[in-house]
Amino acid sequence: MKLYRLQSEGGRVRPALGEAPIPEPAPGEVRIRVVAASLNYRDLLILANAADGSLDGRIPLSDAAGIVDALGDGVTCWKEGDRVAASFFRGWISGPFDPAYLPTSFGGRSTDGVLAEFITVPAVALVAVPHHLSLVEAATLPCAAVTAWHGLVERAGLKNGDTVVIQGTGGVALFGLQFAVALGARPLVLSSSDEKLEQARALGAVDLINYLTTPDWHEAVIALTDGKGASHILELGGRETYTRSLKAVAAGGKIVQIGVLTGAGPSPDLERLQTVNADIIGITVGATAHFSAMNAFVAEKNLVPVIDGVFPFEVVPDAYAHLRAGAHFGKLVISVSD
Numbered sequence: 001m002k003l004y005r006l007q008s009e010g011g012r013v014r015p016a017l018g019e020a021p022i023p024e025p026a027p028g029e030v031r032i033r034v035v036a037a038s039l040n041y042r043d044l045l046i047l048a049n050a051a052d053g054s055l056d057g058r059i060p061l062s063d064a065a066g067i068v069d070a071l072g073d074g075v076t077c078w079k080e081g082d083r084v085a086a087s088f089f090r091g092w093i094s095g096p097f098d099p100a101y102l103p104t105s106f107g108g109r110s111t112d113g114v115l116a117e118f119i120t121v122p123a124v125a126l127v128a129v130p131h132h133l134s135l136v137e138a139a140t141l142p143c144a145a146v147t148a149w150h151g152l153v154e155r156a157g158l159k160n161g162d163t164v165v166i167q168g169t170g171g172v173a174l175f176g177l178q179f180a181v182a183l184g185a186r187p188l189v190l191s192s193s194d195e196k197l198e199q200a201r202a203l204g205a206v207d208l209i210n211y212l213t214t215p216d217w218h219e220a221v222i223a224l225t226d227g228k229g230a231s232h233i234l235e236l237g238g239r240e241t242y243t244r245s246l247k248a249v250a251a252g253g254k255i256v257q258i259g260v261l262t263g264a265g266p267s268p269d270l271e272r273l274q275t276v277n278a279d280i281i282g283i284t285v286g287a288t289a290h291f292s293a294m295n296a297f298v299a300e301k302n303l304v305p306v307i308d309g310v311f312p313f314e315v316v317p318d319a320y321a322h323l324r325a326g327a328h329f330g331k332l333v334i335s336v337s338d
């Protein structure tokens, strides 16, 4: 089969196309013929942290959807031909998070990823793809969508009538926007681009703020919410957004801490947090159980992921370059097989 492995050269890392034997599923595992995979900002961070060659040989990417191709001994919950997606973690199936799950993330420091024509996955770490979605669409779900779902819905209880600040228009952000609209919450979307804000409007966003032309966007959030602030904040920016998020959160509100797009730290002034009895909720993607619950909602509400582009398997480096350029609206997908 064809696959990509990370390869460092002269202080730079790139995904290099290669070949390997088709893997056999171990007992309890399922082999999947991968139809599509998708990229996340995380995949850029992984390249940036692998310049020392420490991840040479690692198969990259965490997100894939495909068709069950073979069953390992003891697997009875799937059959050949089933349409499935793999969870972000091989090991976090349900229940509370345990740090022991971290090394089981696909395409991370310790576990091979999904950018291959065939992968093997524990049967319990798979979810069925909603019927109304193609496998290309389903490949966008495992990291970005589950993160937004776990954070906003499962942990922060987003509901009808809430107000939620969505930072940017990338993968996690647009799933957050779609969930918010489907739940009847009011999304306030931030973007560097007026054109992307108009695209967000088409998805149901009402309040649109350009964070480049309105750098003090927290004041706009306060004004748009009659001085109250937002009940929820999907915090993706980190260093350059946190202080404003703390000012923009409503009394009793929740900051869902997910990303550090502009860097981590320095420590923000946390005094306002206690003054308004708000919470910060930390999120690391989610469990297979979160993925299943989210898929039920995605199917019920007929939600379709927003895809910016689909790249052929042969030009994976172009997909990485497109993600790095930051011009995308939603998700970037790689077509692996028909």
Ligand SMILES: NC(=O)c1ccc[n+]([C@@H]2O[C@H](COP(=O)([O-])OP(=O)(O)OC[C@H]3O[C@@H](n4cnc5c(N)ncnc54)[C@H](OP(=O)(O)O)[C@@H]3O)[C@@H](O)[C@H]2O)c1
Residues within 6 Å of the ligand: 039, 040, 041, 042, 143, 144, 147, 167, 168, 169, 170, 171, 172, 173, 190, 191, 192, 193, 196, 211, 236, 237, 240, 241, 257, 258, 259, 260, 261, 262, 283, 284, 285, 286, 323, 326, 327, 328, 330
């Ligand atoms: N904790 C977790 O489990 C978890 C899971 C998934 C992702 N993440 C993190 O979440 C973040 C987003 O990931 P992603 O895959 O969705 O990224 P992505 O698709 O590459 O989206 C990036 C977008 O973020 C927006 N952005 C950049 N700087 C911003 C700022 N200062 N204020 C507001 N928006 C800004 C930009 O939107 P515009 O172009 O509209 O300006 C950009 O297009 C990353 O930091 C990632 O590491 C964490």
